[in-house]
Amino acid sequence: MLATARRRLFSAQAARWYGRAARDGRFKTLGRGDVERLRAMAAPETVLATEAVGGSADAAELEGFNVDWLSKYRGSSQLVLRPKTTGEVAEILRYCNSERIAVVPQGGNTGLVGGGVPVHDEVVLSLRNMNKVRGFDEVSGILVCDAGCVLEELDNYVAERGYTMPLDLGAKGSCHIGGNVAANAGGIRFLRYGSLHGSVLGLEAVLADGTVLDNISTLRKDNTGYDLKQLFIGSEGTLGVITGVSVVTPRRPSAVNVAVLGVPSYEGVQRAFRLARARCGEVLSAYEFWDASCMGAVLGHQGLKHPLAGEHPFYVLIETSGSNKAHDDEKLAALLEELLESGVVEDGALAQDESQIRRMWSMREGIPESLGRTGPTYKYDVSIPIPVLYDVVGDIARRLEDAGLYRAGDAARPVRLVCGYGHIGDGNLHLNIVADRFEDRITRVFEPFVYEWVASHRGSISAEHGIGQMKRDYLRYSKSPEMIAYMRRIKDVFDPNHILNPYKVL
Amino acid sequence: MLATARRRLFSAQAARWYGRAARDGRFKTLGRGDVERLRAMAAPETVLATEAVGGSADAAELEGFNVDWLSKYRGSSQLVLRPKTTGEVAEILRYCNSERIAVVPQGGNTGLVGGGVPVHDEVVLSLRNMNKVRGFDEVSGILVCDAGCVLEELDNYVAERGYTMPLDLGAKGSCHIGGNVAANAGGIRFLRYGSLHGSVLGLEAVLADGTVLDNISTLRKDNTGYDLKQLFIGSEGTLGVITGVSVVTPRRPSAVNVAVLGVPSYEGVQRAFRLARARCGEVLSAYEFWDASCMGAVLGHQGLKHPLAGEHPFYVLIETSGSNKAHDDEKLAALLEELLESGVVEDGALAQDESQIRRMWSMREGIPESLGRTGPTYKYDVSIPIPVLYDVVGDIARRLEDAGLYRAGDAARPVRLVCGYGHIGDGNLHLNIVADRFEDRITRVFEPFVYEWVASHRGSISAEHGIGQMKRDYLRYSKSPEMIAYMRRIKDVFDPNHILNPYKVL
Structure with missing residues (x-):
């Protein structure tokens, strides 16, 4: 992989x-x-x-x-x-x-x-030496494990028992479940299974002073006092060290279908999404998009064959996951027919077997690495209302053009690509700017501009990657002074000496 | 209703x-x-x-x-x-x-x-005068409203636009969305749409000192600092007053099926649940059960006709909700056939139209009121691992028998009914004891016994009703001293003078 x-x-x-x-x-x-x-x-x-x-x-x-x-x-x-x-x-x-x-x-x-x-x-x-599964209930699908378990290994473990991890992301072969929880990772199954705030049932966390907060509940419902574990989800290791996780895993779908579509416009990407939700409803499990620049990078670096006959401005990957293959086939076929006949999409390919499914997914999952191989990549992960989500890519490209740093196809300019991909259903765009090298005169063109742009559209400057070091100075673009003040007070409660992950988040 | x-x-x-x-x-x-x-x-x-x-x-x-x-x-x-x-x-x-x-x-x-x-x-x-919808996005299904909006009115509002509220409960005609969030209400759609910790996207809350925490985000993903709103979900008004709510609503299913089953044993209730999850998968939207005593109370007080030909020890209501009626019919019919042929259930009735669906649901939803009309009712709402979930009903009945306070069918004893119903999929039992009147000699038989019983099975003394006044002294049965100590510190951060909802929760 x-x-x-x-x-x-x-x-x-x-x-x-x-x-x-x-x-x-x-x-x-x-x-x-x-x-x-x-x-x-x-x-x-x-x-x-x-x-x-x-x-x-x-x-x-x-x-x-x-x-x-x-x-x-x-x-x-x-x-x-x-x-x-x-x-x-x-x-x-x-x-x-x-x-x-x-x-x-x-x-x-x-x-x-x-x-x-x-x-x-x-x-x-x-946490890498804490990597044991502590228990799994085959009736409820509730998994309890150490924080250092690798996501893909957990997914394999529960797959053998008929279940699936409720999150999946490109880094699954290396990332730890504890890190996923600490970062409140999103990923490609978010559309179907929702946020970790819903699927994490319990945590074991060690506070700065050595106190072990044992909240490793395996209950789907537990309304006994404040739900403290929620604070640790997305706190990026600044409130405590997560050492154990309890998570409810959904049943593994027995039927999975994947299709890749070629779409003439971002408007079409949105229209196809609305139709996909209406026609596939409860079996729609992923709706990912990427633009032609991302496609070029993937085809250039991953040795993958273009899934469609020609080039298109946008590509969409649709996945359905359900319990009845015949039903899902019928739903997806009807959707594809409607999309093609109405001209919302220009072309489409439906995976015929497991290996084609994997190839289509590796195209989408290979984007970050392919861009990285093209050159040093500035990465922004933002939430933006869907109708204007892709506009920011064009606005950034124009600013770079105006600054003389970028012209599409001009290898003499230091910026090579300005491109976008992401999770339409979640309003989550990954904006990437590939350059010859990281340098201040480039950064200055779109930072803090990109944060201002997002804030002016009431978006979030970090959809799923977190704040870390990178966005610490920009938190105020997404959170009010009152919110930030109370975050600091929460920090003081759990880590009064601020020894945990300093210089990050706040 | x-x-x-x-x-x-x-x-x-x-x-x-x-x-x-x-x-x-x-x-x-x-x-x-x-x-x-x-x-x-x-x-x-x-x-x-x-x-x-x-x-x-x-x-x-x-x-x-x-x-x-x-x-x-x-x-x-x-x-x-x-x-x-x-x-x-x-x-x-x-x-x-x-x-x-x-x-x-x-x-x-x-x-x-x-x-x-x-x-x-x-x-x-x-909050009843704060009851306006502030906005609704018809593409994303995200609703923003005042805290005092009545749940059923919101459900009607979004229904007209093709969406459904992600929670539903018996009190929907009176309860407020703000109260639902403050109590982290569960209810009958929890199985399908999960916890409010996942579906509430943002809150506006006023703290004790008048600070307005504006966190009324309409983004599905927002990883910018600690997710403070999560603390208010389930805090029962002790940390701040929720004044506004942003919630993501799922698309309203176009096809709904409901069936009621008669089941010979609690073992059968569990087996049928496992089969329902396997066969109906993603369209299974409710799996509720109740025992014969609950059924007797409902039939006696609600003027409803028994949906099946004979009596059974347990009853199950199964609901499917999907986007394709023919597919759902086929899935549910296959399930019912398998359940009947294998003898897991003894009888079953499938609702033929909207009014039969409503009647079946009013049977389940009428249980609390019917028990209340039978006599003053001690109510316990607990989470227990599914295999032993119903055992507590028998154990409490035996204790009351041993104390001479109860014998099934003996109207001379002060306790009339010991019964259970609830949400099997969530491991959530509503244990009810109906008496002639509330009195200490009765209470003493099962309190704190019921909490000890639940704690000894690693359950929760409050699955979805919260702590309030009733369970404040028993919080320690479900949360460790360290957890409770940190809850108190959180309380001190948000409400240092403890003016908000005193004598509750902690």
């Missing part, structure tokens, strides 16, 4: 082209004594310490923990801890909190906003 | 058979001066004040605000405010907070745990 082939795409020199917060002097600089103490709390093979702090690892060994997978953000942690139990996590945090040592919790390190890597010398607390 | 006919079932003398918390002396006793000030903040017709505080209303006019609809809880508020705008709510709360006047927010007053009525002399802040 493409998803399992995630790796660093650019040289480390590219890291940190974004400005970063100055180191907070209230945090202790890790000493050899601290490392001695922390080392005693876990098995030796779970600790990576550089020589500077009395260990034997060289910097290269810590590279994969210090740099995010896009190589945009680079920290300089000297210590990586990979505890195996919730008790070890609690002991580590208790010590760090008492010593004011900053800590960055890390899952699969697949985030896109620099939320999972250190900014300075924070200790990296990796 | 039965649901619209909610009214007080017993005399006010029955109120407060549960013990209640002593009045907190830190709260100011309302004076004429306070009423003068508060009266100036809203239109005259929106204020109800008794003579004792300088008004002209008599106690009877405040009765409907002081007593819950089951007449179990009675407060003695002298002042009811029914503001028309969020600004008025903010002004009222700002004053009450500065004067330490306790306030109970009230929606449709349909709660079952005494959460929406005063315990002592708290000012009642009713």
Whole structure:
């Protein structure tokens, strides 16, 4: 799978082209004594310490923990801890909190906003050694597992038992369920199964002072007091370290159909979506779109054959998932016929077997990597009301043209592509700008412009990727001063010394 | 509809058979001066004040605000405010907070745990005059409305536009959407559309100090900081007053089928559920069960005809909702045939038209009222793992028999019925004990026993009704001391003077 082939795409020199917060002097600089103490709390093979702090690892060994997978953000942690139990996590945090040592919790390190890597010398607390399924109820479909379980492995596990994980995303081969929850990941099944705020039933989280909040409920309904776990969903590791997750998994659909459509306009993409909802209703499980530029990048880099006979300005992937193949076939066939006859779409191809389904999906899922191979990519993940969702792509392209930095097909300009793809049903656009290199004169053209644009349309500056380091300065474009003030007070409640994932979110 | 006919079932003398918390002396006793000030903040017709505080209303006019609809809880508020705008709510709360006047927010007053009525002399802040739809997007199905809108009216409103509210419950004709959100209401569509934590997109809430938290997002995805609105969902008015709600509504299914089954055992109820999920999959929208005692009460009080030829120990109502009537008919018919042939169910009736669908639903929805007409009813709403869910009914019946208070069919004993009904798919049982009157010697037999029973099975002492006054002393059966300690700290953040809905939840 493409998803399992995630790796660093650019040289480390590219890291940190974004400005970063100055180191907070209230945090202790890790000493050899601290490392001695922390080392005693876990098995030796779970600790990576550089020589500077009395260990034997060289910097290269810590590279994969210090740099995010896009190589945009680079920290300089000297210590990586990979505890195996919730008790070890609690002991580590208790010590760090008492010593004011900053800590960055890390899952699969697949985030896109620099939320999972250190900014300075924070200790990296990796959850990768906490990767066991704790239990699965085959009647209710409720899964309880450690936070470090890899999403795709969990999906395989529940698939064998007739269920499916309620979320799926390109990074599934590397990302951890704990990181998914901490980031409130969305992805391609959101349309069907909704938000993690609905499907996560319980969490186990360790607070900065070592308190274990055991809220690992396996009940679908539980109205007993404030639903504290909800705060941890999407808090990006700043309120506590998620160590266990309970999630309700839907039954795995027995029939899956996928089609790719060629659409002449963004207006057509919307019209086709409305018809798909009306005709396929409850079996519609994905409705993804991408533009011709994304298609060009995918065809150029993934060795995939164009699924349709000709080129189109937009492409749509429709998926249905249901319990009765004959019924679903009939619904989808009727939809495709109507779309073609009415001219809403120009062409369409229906996958005939499992391998064609996989190829169509890998086309959509291969977009981020293909763009990355084309060049360093500025990525924005925004929510915008559907009718104007694609307008921002054109507006950004025009600004870059006006600045002399971009002209479609002109290889002499530093910006190569301005393109968009995403989840129409959720109003979620991934806006990507591919350049020769990350540089300030490019960034300045669309930042903060893109955030202002989104705010002026009452959108969200982060639909599903979170705030992390990247958007910390822009939170005010989506949240009021009162909301931000209360977020800070919540932070003070759970992490009064602010040791958890500093320089992020708030 | 039965649901619209909610009214007080017993005399006010029955109120407060549960013990209640002593009045907190830190709260100011309302004076004429306070009423003068508060009266100036809203239109005259929106204020109800008794003579004792300088008004002209008599106690009877405040009765409907002081007593819950089951007449179990009675407060003695002298002042009811029914503001028309969020600004008025903010002004009222700002004053009450500065004067330490306790306030109970009230929606449709349909709660079952005494959460929406005063315990002592708290000012009642009713949202019933805030009842406007603020906007509806016909493409996305996102509804924004005032908190005081009645659920059924909202459902009618969105139905005209092709959508359906994601929740439905017996009290729909009176309950407010704001109260639904504050209580995190579950109901009969939970199986299909999930929790309000997933479908509520945004809230407007006024905090105790008058701060308006404007988080009335209309975006399906918004990962910008902590999701504060989640705390208000299920907080029962103790953190702030919800004044506006944004909710995503699913498309209204064009085809609805309903069947009632007669089942010989609780084991059969579970087996039929598993088959229903497998065969009907994505169109299964409700799976409700009730026992023979509930059926007897309904037939005795609602003037309904038995839907099946004979009596059965258990009854199940199955509903499918989909986009294609022929497909759904085929799925449901195949299920019913399999259930009957395998002997899992003994008999079944499929509704042939809209009016039969309504009659079948009114049978299920009429249970609470029918039990209430049979006699004063002790109601417990619990989550229990499905396999042992119904066991608690038998265990409670045996305890009452052992105590000499109950024998099936023996009218000389004070307890008339011990029965159960609920939402199998959600693991949610409504356990009801109908007696001649509420009295301590009866209560003592099953309280706290029922909470201990639930806790010992890792269930929840409140699945969907909340904590309110009724279960405040029992919260510890479902939440750890650490969880409760952090709930208290959250309370301190949002309502440091604890003026909002005191004596409830925590």
